[in-house]
Amino acid sequence: MGGVEHEDPPSKRVKVSSEESESFSNSSSLREPARCSLSDSMARPLESRGDDEVVGVKGVVKKVELVRIIAEALYSLGYEKTGAHLEEESGIPLHSAVVNLFMQQIIDGKWDESVATIHKIGLMDENIVKLASFVILEQKFFELLDGEKVMDALKTLRTEIAPLGVHTNRLHELSSLIVSPSQTAIDGTSDQRLRIRSRKKLLEELKTLLPSTVMIPEKRLVRLVEQALDLQRDACRFHNSLVEEMSLLTDHQCGRDHIPSQTLQILEEHSNEVWFLQFSHNGEYLASSSSDCLVIIWEVKVDGRISLKHRLSGHQKPVSYISWSPDDHQLLTCGVEEAVRRWDTASGECLHIYEKSGLGLINCAWAPDGRRIFCGVTDKSICMWDLEGKEVECWKGQKSIRISDLGISSDGKQLITVCKETMISLFGWESNSEKFIEEDHTIISFALSKDNRFLLVSLSNQELHLWSIDGSVILVAKYRGHKRSRLVVRSCFGGLEQAFIASGSEDSQVYIWHRVSGELILTLPGHSGAVNCVSWNPANPHMLASASDDRTIRIWGINQVNMTQNGRHSNGVCYCNGAT
Amino acid sequence: MGRIFVVDLDGRTYKCKFCETPLALADELVSRAFHCRRGKAYLFNNAANITVGTLEERMMQSGMHTVADIFCCCCGQIVGWKYEAAHEKSQKYKEGKFVLERGRIVDGVESEFYIDTHPTMSDAEDA
Numbered sequence: 001m002g003g004v005e006h007e008d009p010p011s012k013r014v015k016v017s018s019e020e021s022e023s024f025s026n027s028s029s030l031r032e033p034a035r036c037s038l039s040d041s042m043a044r045p046l047e048s049r050g051d052d053e054v055v056g057v058k059g060v061v062k063k064v065e066l067v068r069i070i071a072e073a074l075y076s077l078g079y080e081k082t083g084a085h086l087e088e089e090s091g092i093p094l095h096s097a098v099v100n101l102f103m104q105q106i107i108d109g110k111w112d113e114s115v116a117t118i119h120k121i122g123l124m125d126e127n128i129v130k131l132a133s134f135v136i137l138e139q140k141f142f143e144l145l146d147g148e149k150v151m152d153a154l155k156t157l158r159t160e161i162a163p164l165g166v167h168t169n170r171l172h173e174l175s176s177l178i179v180s181p182s183q184t185a186i187d188g189t190s191d192q193r194l195r196i197r198s199r200k201k202l203l204e205e206l207k208t209l210l211p212s213t214v215m216i217p218e219k220r221l222v223r224l225v226e227q228a229l230d231l232q233r234d235a236c237r238f239h240n241s242l243v244e245e246m247s248l249l250t251d252h253q254c255g256r257d258h259i260p261s262q263t264l265q266i267l268e269e270h271s272n273e274v275w276f277l278q279f280s281h282n283g284e285y286l287a288s289s290s291s292d293c294l295v296i297i298w299e300v301k302v303d304g305r306i307s308l309k310h311r312l313s314g315h316q317k318p319v320s321y322i323s324w325s326p327d328d329h330q331l332l333t334c335g336v337e338e339a340v341r342r343w344d345t346a347s348g349e350c351l352h353i354y355e356k357s358g359l360g361l362i363n364c365a366w367a368p369d370g371r372r373i374f375c376g377v378t379d380k381s382i383c384m385w386d387l388e389g390k391e392v393e394c395w396k397g398q399k400s401i402r403i404s405d406l407g408i409s410s411d412g413k414q415l416i417t418v419c420k421e422t423m424i425s426l427f428g429w430e431s432n433s434e435k436f437i438e439e440d441h442t443i444i445s446f447a448l449s450k451d452n453r454f455l456l457v458s459l460s461n462q463e464l465h466l467w468s469i470d471g472s473v474i475l476v477a478k479y480r481g482h483k484r485s486r487l488v489v490r491s492c493f494g495g496l497e498q499a500f501i502a503s504g505s506e507d508s509q510v511y512i513w514h515r516v517s518g519e520l521i522l523t524l525p526g527h528s529g530a531v532n533c534v535s536w537n538p539a540n541p542h543m544l545a546s547a548s549d550d551r552t553i554r555i556w557g558i559n560q561v562n563m564t565q566n567g568r569h570s571n572g573v574c575y576c577n578g579a580t
Numbered sequence: 581m582g583r584i585f586v587v588d589l590d591g592r593t594y595k596c597k598f599c600e601t602p603l604a605l606a607d608e609l610v611s612r613a614f615h616c617r618r619g620k621a622y623l624f625n626n627a628a629n630i631t632v633g634t635l636e637e638r639m640m641q642s643g644m645h646t647v648a649d650i651f652c653c654c655c656g657q658i659v660g661w662k663y664e665a666a667h668e669k670s671q672k673y674k675e676g677k678f679v680l681e682r683g684r685i686v687d688g689v690e691s692e693f694y695i696d697t698h699p700t701m702s703d704a705e706d707a
Contacts, residue, residue: 273581273582275582275583291583318583320583336583401587401588402586402587402588403583403585403586403587403588421587442585442587444585460585485631486581486582486584486585486631486653487581487582487583487584487585488582488583488584488585489582506582529582530581530582532582532583549581549582
């Protein structure tokens, strides 16, 4: 059942939590707790060096740092007593006495004293001292202004803030406030505050200014944990479902059963090879086209079943290309070197036929505003029409080869087409500028990601190349494994956040790779002919469609039985059903 | 058989006799002096729109070579062979080159007398 799956070694779980608690209990019995009360001047360095300097298996976590961020976390959570107790019991103060004094002075509004204290902290960088002083005195300035002590505020500005010699622009803004103290005015040009802020917020900003060894950043432990969760999620090769909660208690790892791998439906309405298919942007429809010259619009029902909605006949040649309008209300279809037809999705009516006499059209695409369409022509040019069929523009010259796909970049300003056998052009159709992607082998087809920022290129040497086209053009990844030697075989992006790449293959299977790692994770047998095209439902990461020479379309999904049994997991761990 | 991927060749080309698919550019012609069992054959630097068969050792007039038969990618007819390796030094120049049998290709020039298979688009022009 399902796909041919590749073995992977079970993931290792590093049990850090139990080791940490061991080393804590060890240290408190081995060492005498140093009576380091908060009124001492500076934290004494640890007397004993050696094993209890680091915790954890890898030996990279310094105990002093760990205890300090735990203390900070306790204080952030509001557990003042426990935080203080931890500092005492471990002998590791969260902040040195000087810093504690400094923080208290800020909260109490003792500005001059706090500026003096900064110099006592022992900061290496003079600039930081100045920047911190500026911020503190700025607060003093605002509080004076707020208390209507304008002369004092002015004095502060002149004699205390200005000599620092930093943030001169800000200085000018502050002086303008003395002249026109309209406190409620919000300056549209600068995003700087013009109103007083709380002392607590001032303290937070100071924590970002001062080095983190001096003042532990706010909520540092929580941020580290969030980083770990992000990394776990990124590393999860099968992650394809919106798991509501990730637990801290076990590493997150999805099983393969969240990736479509079971044939849920076989659609047999075409009477010849199915060459192309694509889901609409909203995932509610699927359009397929065949060498029987027919286009079919299918409806995706709420329960996931696909049913036939319209048969669109009219083309006299095999239909090789389909393009959904940005709002999905209309559809463009292109017959091989024939004409392009525009259809209405709801009624199935053919609204317009676009042709060029003596020539054939090879592909079609919508402008992002849905009011114009682009088509490649057999004479290597590209044409732009308005919806009524009036030719608005035509770019001649070597713009396109005979078999080429057509796409639009994310900003709608570049036309993407294969202009030479081994070259893709990103043509700024208004600016007339051009960027190129150069490959070493013949380009067969390409697909754009949902956000149009990535390009997946299929090559004659049986490789798929992933290019980033947002800004500069960079090759990002390569995927191999599928078979292609004679036909136009297409691939696509899909899954949650487009985390996967899928492709058809001449060996009748569907291939699925994990996009970031490049790893081939599934091959899906089932079709009895070459799989020409695949499309992943943009609105349902669990639905994949494939079109084959065996005249059928297969709809792939996840194992339904398994999902109802396991349902939603609160710890983010999903077990594979074990069946292959 | 799915949509067969065909590369367009610009310029004068030699095409498959059976399905008109362009197989090689006249510019890539190296020699007209080759022979096969069925008659004359031409040697080209490059060929396009062909599928390559399995490699085998073959004794040719000029010595032992490693060759593979080549077929038109559209209609599947055998059109010639490709030299993968030559065992004798004097024959090394053939490596990587393609031979198309004269009897299986048509010269691009003749296409001037050829009936256009692309029908005009709208019915009105037929009348």
